[in-house]
Amino acid sequence: MKKRDASAKKKAGLSRLMELAGAKKKKLIFACFLSVLSSAARMVPFFTIYEVIKELLVYYTLPSSMNIETIYKMVFITFGAALIYGICAFSSSVLAHGSAYDIIYELRVQIINKLGRIPSGFFTGTTQGAIKKVISDDVEQIEVFVGHHVIDIAAAIATPLFTLIYLFIIDWRLAFVTLIPIFVSLFLLSSGLKNPKGAQTQKDMHDTKEKMEGTIVEYIHGMPVIKIFNRTLSAFHQFEENISAYVNTVEHTAYHFASRMGAYYAFFGAQLLFLLPVGLVISITASSYMDFLPILLMFFLIGGGLKEPMENMMNMVIHSGKITEGVARIDGILNQPELENTGNRNPSTYDIVFEHVSFSYNKNVQAIKDISFVVKEGTINGLVGPSGGGKSTLAQLLLRFYEPQQGSVKIGGVDIRDISPEKLTDIISYVFQDSFLFRGTIENNIRMGNEKADFKEVEKAAKNANIHDVIMSLPQGYSTVVGEKDVYLSGGEKQRIAIARVFLKDTPIVILDEATAYADAENESKIQQAFARLAENKTILIIAHRIKSIEKGNKILVLDKGGLKGFGDHKELLEQCHVYCHMVDANERRHCWTMRKGVI
Incomplete structure (x- = not known):
């Protein structure tokens, strides 16, 4: 034929x-x-x-x-x-x-x-x-x-x-x-x-x-x-x-x-x-x-x-x-083009490497410009920069939401284009800034991280995410349907359920996209405790606007206008990176502002 x-x-x-x-x-x-x-x-x-x-x-x-x-x-x-x-x-x-x-x-x-x-x-x-x-x-x-x-x-x-x-x-x-x-x-x-x-x-x-x-x-x-x-x-x-x-x-x-x-x-x-x-x-x-x-x-x-x-x-x-x-x-x-799967290689280590990566959403604006860096396996790394600097784009390139126009992204020395999409999702978890819960039971929402997990594993993941007590206070506990009979969760509680999914999935690489942005002080504290447990023996990339949340990380990447302006720990960047210094100064000043009547 x-x-x-x-x-x-x-x-x-x-x-x-x-x-x-x-x-x-x-x-x-x-x-x-x-x-x-x-x-x-x-x-x-x-x-x-x-x-x-x-x-x-x-x-x-x-x-x-x-x-x-x-x-x-x-x-x-x-x-x-x-x-x-x-x-x-x-x-x-x-x-x-x-x-x-x-x-x-x-x-x-x-x-x-x-x-x-x-x-x-x-x-x-x-x-x-x-x-x-x-x-x-x-x-x-x-x-x-x-x-x-x-x-x-x-x-x-x-x-x-x-x-x-x-x-x-x-x-x-x-x-x-x-x-x-x-x-x-x-x-x-x-x-x-x-x-x-x-x-x-x-x-x-x-x-x-x-x-x-x-x-x-x-x-x-x-x-x-x-x-x-x-x-x-x-x-x-x-x-x-x-x-x-x-x-x-x-x-x-x-x-x-x-x-x-x-x-x-x-x-x-x-x-x-x-x-x-x-x-x-x-x-x-x-x-x-x-x-x-x-x-x-x-x-x-x-x-x-x-x-x-x-x-x-x-x-x-x-x-x-x-x-x-x-x-x-x-x-x-x-007929939309699918993610290319040129191979079926599996990385044995989980360090992340960007080699001369460039990407643009359209011909006029380049979101990422010739960025190269190495994130070591098992380290906690911050990703900071002014709005529109390319932070989320960088994370989405790692997830293959988009393909770079130039350069390559590697995990454990393997180009992610040579890793099957299914395997890539088994390697990386992503906690979005605005977590989404499906209209279903709390258990099923957590179980999205691993459909084969039994109830004890779901419960353990919820406890690690500091959300177990909240779930047990709901009318039907883990069987409570989100959104039904006036059962609603706060933004911070939804975020902790999203983190429970990640605990259940147990991937070696985790990306956190400003996961505490919508949380109040109490929820933020519980989320930070959950992060501490989650980060054990994993490669962590945290997109953050609050410098305090990542200043103790192993490395911090500073992006501005699509370019990598600095890469190092907190102390090194304070000495070498003007953009980072400006962000640190702005973060310190925002804790000191006050409102006064009649001030122009």
């Missing part, structure tokens, strides 16, 4: 959707087949009615001479067709819905797993609302399309096709007249959909909705600020602007398609308008008026009945544009 050319055009739209369906494709095909059978059975009554009308017209002067067996035969055929229609339609719907639910489940799992494999820097430039729209709205839209519209499309194509073939056999002239309004409608619709402006309006609708939902999430998060300053919705200008932009885009799309859609619907239901005059003209020249009249009546019945399946098909074509855009946005996540 030949290897697929990398330059080959990737699938998009419905073909890509079928590709995403994977093993469920066969079920969908069978569901479509059953839908076609049901639509064929649905058309049978029109033909049986035609046969009955023809029989009635032939013997309308002598009803007693009618062939009753023919009438009964048509009745039984109609009943059988109705039964086949019900069974096939139900089975088709069950198969399609089952496939749809399986597809959206697998898609969501695939997207979530993908989000766990791509660099965490992706989330910095992407709003929560945009990701929520893809995982929730776009995937849900696929469920509606697969569960309902795919089988409807199959029926909408098959029903007119079978019907028109039959009509052309009966009378090609009337069949052609029946098609005229359909051809006109299709031309009007396709001219709008193929128009570049029409395609752009669909994309704009997705873009503005994505921005709006991202801003909604931001607005909800910012609600305390809005309320505390007694501001209204208009205070959050971005929210208002994005909602207005979405409304304007929807209106623009509606106006763009208004004239075409109006003409489309006007012509689409106009079969009888064309059939009536043409039928009257043909009836005058017909060889047998009694033979032609049933045919004309049947065209009136079936010609008008073509509107519904054809309209369904056109609506599906219109809806497929939304599906195409939704699938493209799902692929936008699934």
Whole structure:
């Protein structure tokens, strides 16, 4: 089998959707087949009615001479067709819905797993609302399309096709007249959909909705600020602007398609308008008026009945544009580059080495500039510097949230790009400045550090983090669900649970990102005690703003404007590093400030 050319055009739209369906494709095909059978059975009554009308017209002067067996035969055929229609339609719907639910489940799992494999820097430039729209709205839209519209499309194509073939056999002239309004409608619709402006309006609708939902999430998060300053919705200008932009885009799309859609619907239901005059003209020249009249009546019945399946098909074509855009946005996540895993090496020691590392978030601003240093295994190291100096970026490079554009980061002499992402997470733990707890039990929140740990190990980790007594005071202890029944934890208590996770994970390298920033004096003291236990025999990197918290560390790295300005212990930096001296002086002065009325 030949290897697929990398330059080959990737699938998009419905073909890509079928590709995403994977093993469920066969079920969908069978569901479509059953839908076609049901639509064929649905058309049978029109033909049986035609046969009955023809029989009635032939013997309308002598009803007693009618062939009753023919009438009964048509009745039984109609009943059988109705039964086949019900069974096939139900089975088709069950198969399609089952496939749809399986597809959206697998898609969501695939997207979530993908989000766990791509660099965490992706989330910095992407709003929560945009990701929520893809995982929730776009995937849900696929469920509606697969569960309902795919089988409807199959029926909408098959029903007119079978019907028109039959009509052309009966009378090609009337069949052609029946098609005229359909051809006109299709031309009007396709001219709008193929128009570049029409395609752009669909994309704009997705873009503005994505921005709006991202801003909604931001607005909800910012609600305390809005309320505390007694501001209204208009205070959050971005929210208002994005909602207005979405409304304007929807209106623009509606106006763009208004004239075409109006003409489309006007012509689409106009079969009888064309059939009536043409039928009257043909009836005058017909060889047998009694033979032609049933045919004309049947065209009136079936010609008008073509509107519904054809309209369904056109609506599906219109809806497929939304599906195409939704699938493209799902692929936008699934096609994100993953962390490269060029090897499967495991370091035997845990010293950290940065060699001429440079990194920038964009072309104009370099966050890290040619930084080199060595952090010895088993030491406590501080990372300080003014805001925006590159401290968090440095830690995130070590975690492979981002990849350096130049240089290398090594652990135990092994480039972290040669360590599998799974192994890297087994080596490094990270305590964030603002710890996040999932809506679940306290035990499960701690157990995230090690899912295989037993309860005694969870309890021991909590005790080491100085949070055990707080947990035991909660209504259900370790089984208490965070956020339910007015059970809430303070920032310092959440931080200690995050530290308990790290104790349970027991990694050789730990990064602490200003972990006491939001803690009060009591919580800070308990957190510092937990840090002391945590630091035993581990390589510790502490991002700090309070010099006092790291001045007794083995080494301190001083960053400013992306560059390494100093590296040494507290005493050495006081003698050699101007930036560090300035920070120490500022930290000492902030403990001495006072507020006095009337001072300018």
